[in-house]
Amino acid sequence: MTLELHPGECLSLVGHNGAGKSTLMNVLSGNLAPDKGRIEVAGVDITGCLTPQNATAHGVRCVFQELSLCPNLTVAENARISHPSISGIGWRGDARRLIGDKLDEVFPGHGIPADDMVSDLSIARRQMVEIARAFAVTTAEARVVILDEPTSSLDTVAAKKLLDHVRSYVRSGGTCVLISHLLGEVLDTSDRIAVMRDGGIVALDRASAFDRNSLVKAMGSVVEAVTDRAAEAAAVRDTAPVVVQATPGASRSSVLAAHRGEVVGLAGLSGQGQTELLVRVFDRAPGTTVDGEVALVAGDRQIDGIFPLWSIAENISIGSLRTFLKGMFLDRAAARDFADSWRDRIGIRTPNVDNSILSLSGGNQQKALFARALASPAQIIVMDDPMRGVDIGTKQEVYEMIREEAAKGRTFLWYTTEMDELRNCDHVYVFREGAIVADLRRSDMSEERVLRASFRADA
Amino acid sequence: MNMIAAMFRQPWLWAWLGALAAWLATSAFIGGKGSGEVMSAAMTFGAFFVIVALGQMFVITLGPGNVDLSIPACMTLAGTVSMKAMDGAATMIPVGLALALLVGAGIGVLNYALIRLLRIPPIIATLSSSFVFQSAAIWWNRGLRVKPPEALADLMTAKLGGMPVIALFVILLTIAGHLLLSRTIYGRGVVAIGQNMRAARLAGVKTERIRATTYIMCATLAGLCGYLLAAFSGGAALNMGEEYLLSSIAVVVIGGTSVAGGFANVPGLWGASLFLFLLVTMLNTFGAGAGIRLVMTGLIIIGVIVAASGGRNRT
Numbered sequence: 001m002t003l004e005l006h007p008g009e010c011l012s013l014v015g016h017n018g019a020g021k022s023t024l025m026n027v028l029s030g031n032l033a034p035d036k037g038r039i040e041v042a043g044v045d046i047t048g049c050l051t052p053q054n055a056t057a058h059g060v061r062c063v064f065q066e067l068s069l070c071p072n073l074t075v076a077e078n079a080r081i082s083h084p085s086i087s088g089i090g091w092r093g094d095a096r097r098l099i100g101d102k103l104d105e106v107f108p109g110h111g112i113p114a115d116d117m118v119s120d121l122s123i124a125r126r127q128m129v130e131i132a133r134a135f136a137v138t139t140a141e142a143r144v145v146i147l148d149e150p151t152s153s154l155d156t157v158a159a160k161k162l163l164d165h166v167r168s169y170v171r172s173g174g175t176c177v178l179i180s181h182l183l184g185e186v187l188d189t190s191d192r193i194a195v196m197r198d199g200g201i202v203a204l205d206r207a208s209a210f211d212r213n214s215l216v217k218a219m220g221s222v223v224e225a226v227t228d229r230a231a232e233a234a235a236v237r238d239t240a241p242v243v244v245q246a247t248p249g250a251s252r253s254s255v256l257a258a259h260r261g262e263v264v265g266l267a268g269l270s271g272q273g274q275t276e277l278l279v280r281v282f283d284r285a286p287g288t289t290v291d292g293e294v295a296l297v298a299g300d301r302q303i304d305g306i307f308p309l310w311s312i313a314e315n316i317s318i319g320s321l322r323t324f325l326k327g328m329f330l331d332r333a334a335a336r337d338f339a340d341s342w343r344d345r346i347g348i349r350t351p352n353v354d355n356s357i358l359s360l361s362g363g364n365q366q367k368a369l370f371a372r373a374l375a376s377p378a379q380i381i382v383m384d385d386p387m388r389g390v391d392i393g394t395k396q397e398v399y400e401m402i403r404e405e406a407a408k409g410r411t412f413l414w415y416t417t418e419m420d421e422l423r424n425c426d427h428v429y430v431f432r433e434g435a436i437v438a439d440l441r442r443s444d445m446s447e448e449r450v451l452r453a454s455f456r457a458d459a
Numbered sequence: 460m461n462m463i464a465a466m467f468r469q470p471w472l473w474a475w476l477g478a479l480a481a482w483l484a485t486s487a488f489i490g491g492k493g494s495g496e497v498m499s500a501a502m503t504f505g506a507f508f509v510i511v512a513l514g515q516m517f518v519i520t521l522g523p524g525n526v527d528l529s530i531p532a533c534m535t536l537a538g539t540v541s542m543k544a545m546d547g548a549a550t551m552i553p554v555g556l557a558l559a560l561l562v563g564a565g566i567g568v569l570n571y572a573l574i575r576l577l578r579i580p581p582i583i584a585t586l587s588s589s590f591v592f593q594s595a596a597i598w599w600n601r602g603l604r605v606k607p608p609e610a611l612a613d614l615m616t617a618k619l620g621g622m623p624v625i626a627l628f629v630i631l632l633t634i635a636g637h638l639l640l641s642r643t644i645y646g647r648g649v650v651a652i653g654q655n656m657r658a659a660r661l662a663g664v665k666t667e668r669i670r671a672t673t674y675i676m677c678a679t680l681a682g683l684c685g686y687l688l689a690a691f692s693g694g695a696a697l698n699m700g701e702e703y704l705l706s707s708i709a710v711v712v713i714g715g716t717s718v719a720g721g722f723a724n725v726p727g728l729w730g731a732s733l734f735l736f737l738l739v740t741m742l743n744t745f746g747a748g749a750g751i752r753l754v755m756t757g758l759i760i761i762g763v764i765v766a767a768s769g770g771r772n773r774t
Contacts, residue, residue, distance in 0.1 A: 282661065296661045304661050307654040309721050318651055318662050321644045329642040372662065 001201045003194065005144060010166060010176040012186040012207070015196035015219055016391045017363030018349040021179045022065060024196070025146050028177075029062040030055040056082060059143030061134040063150050065179075065362045065389055066302055067126050071119035075099055075129050078118060085139040102132040106165045107158055123153045123300045124270035124417075131162060135169065145169070146177040149362070151185060152388040153299075155270040155417040156451070163189045181363075181391050182418070183212050195219055216392060237262065237427060237441070243411050244380060246281050246288040248273045253435035258380075258413055258427075263406050265425030266415040268454045270385075273434035274415040275299075278382040281413060292411075295319055295378035297369055299385035299415075305369045306357050313339035313353040315368050319376035342371040346401070347394060362389040370398060374405065381405075382413040387421065399424050419447050430454060470715025470722075473766045474730030477713075477759070481737035485744050499618075501736045502626035507691075508732035509629050510684040511703050512710035513636045514677030516728060518581075519711055521670060522653040522720030525581050527677045529570060530707050531700025532589035534685030536596040537562040538695035541686050542605040549608045556686060563682020566592060567675030574674070575667065581674075597697060604694040615691040625687065630729075637725040645669060653720030710735065713763055734763070 003024075005011060013021045026032040028039070030050035038047045041058055050058070061082075062068075069078045079099035080086050086094045096114040103110050107128050118126060127150065134145050147166070151159035163185055166176050170191070180186050186193060186207075193210055195203040195218040203218040210218075240259040247255050256277065258264045266274040280287075282294050298304035307315055317324065317335040324335045339353045348367045350360060357365060366389055373381050387395055402412055402424065414425060422428055428445050430438035430453040438453035466472065482501070486494035511530050518527045540562050541555035566588070573584035606612075617624045640646040648669040651659040660666045684703070689695040712718055713734065714727025738759060742752045 279661075295663060298658070298661055303655075304658055307651055307658060307721070309654050310650075314647075318647065318664070321647060325644070329638065330644065330647070332642070376663070378663075 003201065003204075005175045005177065007143070007175055008170055008173050009191040010170045010178055010189055012178045012180065012190035012193045013196055014180065014183065014186055014193060014215060016349075016393060017367070017389070018361045019196040019391075020199040021196055022148055022361060023199075025062065025148055025177065025179065028055075028144075028146060029060055056140050059141050061142045061145045063127075063130050063134045063145070063147045065148040065152070067123075067130050069118045069126055069130055069133075072117065074115050074117055075112060075121075076114040078129065079114075079133050079136065082133055083136065083138045083140075098136050098138065099129065099132055102136040103128065106132050106135060107161050110158075122271040122275075124155065124158065127153045128158065135165070142174060144175045144177065146179075148179045149181070149389050150178070151180065151182060153270065153385070153417070155268075155454075156419060157269060157454075159185065181389070181395070183215050183392065187212065187215070219391070219393065241291075242289075243291040244281055244289070244413065246277055246290075248277045248431065248436060249280075249434050254429075254437075254439055256413075256429050256436060258411050260411055261406050261409050262426045263402060263412045263414060263424060265422045265428040266413065266431060267422055267428050267450050268431035268437075270417050272431040272454075274431050275384050276434070277431075278384050278413060278415060281380075281382055290380065292379040293377060294380045294382060295373040295376040297373045297381065297383040297386040299383075299388055301362075301365055301369060301388075304384070306365055308356075308358055310357055311354045312343070312348065312350060312357050312360065312368055315357045316342055316353070316371045316375060319372040319378075323377060338375065339371075342375050346371050346374075347397065363391055363394065366390050367394060367398075374401065379409070380411045380413070383415065385415050385417055387416070387418065419450070422450065469724075469726075471724050471727030471730050472715075473763050474713050474715065474727050474734050477763045478730055478734035478737050481734060481741045485737065485741045488741075488744050495621075497737070497740060499621075499623060501733050501740070503616075503623040503691075504736050505729065505732040506623070506626045506629035507684055507688050508703070508706055508710050508735070509633060509728050510687070511681050511707045512714070512728045512732065513633060513725070514680035515707040516636075516711045516714075516716050516723050516725070517640070517649055517673045518677045519708070519716060519718065520649050520653045520720050520723040521673055522656060525653075525720065526708065527570065527585045527674065527681075528582060528704065529566060529585040529589035529592060529678065530681045531704045532592035532596070533563055533566045533678050533681040534688065534700035534703060535695065535697060536566070536592045536599070536685070537682035538685035538689035538699060539596045539600045539605075539697075542607055542689050542695045543600055545605075545608055545611075547606050547608050549610045552608055552611050555608075555611075556683075559682045559686035560679055561682075563679035563685075564675055565678075566682070567678030568671075570678060571671045571674040575671070593697075596695075600695070604696060606694050607690040611690045612693065615687065625691070633725050633729060640723060640725060645672065649673060650721055650723065653717075653722070655721075706732075706735065709760065713760060735760075 015021055023032065027034050030052045034047060038045055039050060076092060076095040076099055080091060080095040083098065086098065100114045103112055110128055112121065112125050112129065131150055135142060150162060154162065166189055170176055178186065178190055187210065190207045193205065193207050194201050195215065197220060237259055240261050242257050243260050244258040245255060247253055266277065268274065278296065281290055282296050284290050313336050316339040321330060324331045336353065343350065343353050346367050348364050357368060360368065366386065370386065406412060416422060422445065426442050428440045428450065429436045430450055432454055440449060482498060485497055515527055515530065518525050537559040541559040544558050545551040545555035570585050570588055573579050573588060574581050615625055619627060648664045651662065651664050652666055652669060656666060685700065688699055710728055710731040713731035714724065716723040716727065738756060742755055747755065
């Protein structure tokens, strides 16, 4: 395969989890050396001498899917790391200005203080900092900016701001590589689209030559059928017993209620108290009523999800260890077979579940976390924006699985920043500033109503 | 071939190789005569190290910052209290054992309470509590050395089919420890917590219950070791636990357990404590001076750790 990047264009890469998108990007950024093939910049062969350190000097910038900020440093200090030309007395002020100005430019109204520790920021804000840092220019110019799943943790509004910025950056002559599973933003933002499958490019054409269906087909997935289930949802809410009742932290807020067999969506901009509420339900904090066991699907998989020293099988089976007890001891063969069957059910791309969890691509790690929760005996499953970095084919399968499990009587609480996912919910609560501000039935739910509730009337 | 390759990736291999090499070198130097006695002594002394290291291994595996520094004080207090209670009477042997275990468990509960309720880092909590326990031991026996019951002392030095009874007992204990680590919900939980405490909690692991169990188990094992060691060495002495502070940690690390937590193995404990004992024996036999001996011990330990970290594997 050959891939050419031209100045003043945005090229999108789409494809399944594990198709090789992130690997290609790691090669471009100098993180991985290519086994064969060449990298040329402006006709000069730089294969073999590209490292993450001098990639910046060549004008290549990256926003990684698993973010690359140092959590124990402030936002400004992180900006200094990738911009070594900031130095001397007052470097801290320069770094603060650099990152602050860029954040203001890309994400107006972001509300991120440059002196905050990165570990104190939500995953959405960390992603914003990472993006602003990549676009910031000091002595080294930003000729190619590679964005790997940049909107996966951003809400609709912040994602829109980013994509607008990408367009204006491209108009001013920059080159952008966008890796995303959200076909809408890919079609709207890019000039050309490359579809990857199993490490190769299977389709490459102008963006205008594709539409949603042809893209999905090129990736090898089945086009989804949108079903209307409003009537069904109403029936569940009116008859089934309440299994979860919880109130968010803010003082004035409505109550969230979930009935048995219901899929309840938690909407709103990111970081408005949705995750906190899910953790309260998981912990059975005072003031919440939870009838049944709870399992959680983490969204921030590095911090809340995976066990990096363990195999895929161990990562999946930790959620249901009790079912493998034979007397006092765990039946390890049973746990492995169990993980194997879930690999097939949820389509984790690996030849062997005994491989390390880190051998999987980001989206496949996320599938393992899904398997952990769905496989557990828990009847209530809370999901913290769980589809970050998951490809569209898998998403459809997981939606289907969630519907099946819900029909069998499991209850789901689903925080999501993607409007498409809310359409799979029976009932939606919109969060703003730590409180529930809207309580929408499936039949009343529309993108416009969710967005309107997400913003204060006076803002 | 694959089995051999897999063998070389075992984290405990290097400690065992080191122990074997030290033993062979010693045997060669003394011309093979008495090499059986050297091994027997190593098994006996090594057994005491393995008891405390087993508890310390579970604590260290809980992750960065987790370590129990109260082991020496706990051993001394448990040894002192049990020896004084038995006062040389053979009928009191079970009571003495129960008391030692109780003292250990009590110390574990206190340690965990400091860590959990007062949110003191484990290193500080166990270090400061150890001063209290050490003082308690001094106050309890006023520096007198009470002899253990004769039957118990005999049992400590007895042999069964050429093997020291104490070593046989500790081998059974380590088999139980291995099963606990690799085949129980508790053990899986410890390893999960050591990798990522927050993820473990969100995956449904009962993190606080497991941490409490681990600190209590570690102190109870230290209490057991104090009891056995006092019986072995003719009574409890106030400094009897001294060398167990750093050794308990060294044995765990040389045995291939990760200091950063989340990865542990039991066979390495035996390899490492035999290695430490045989290494000192070897240098003594060679007639090395105290200075050389310490320098060599340090260098060889570094060598083994470097060799082992080259082939680190998962549990």
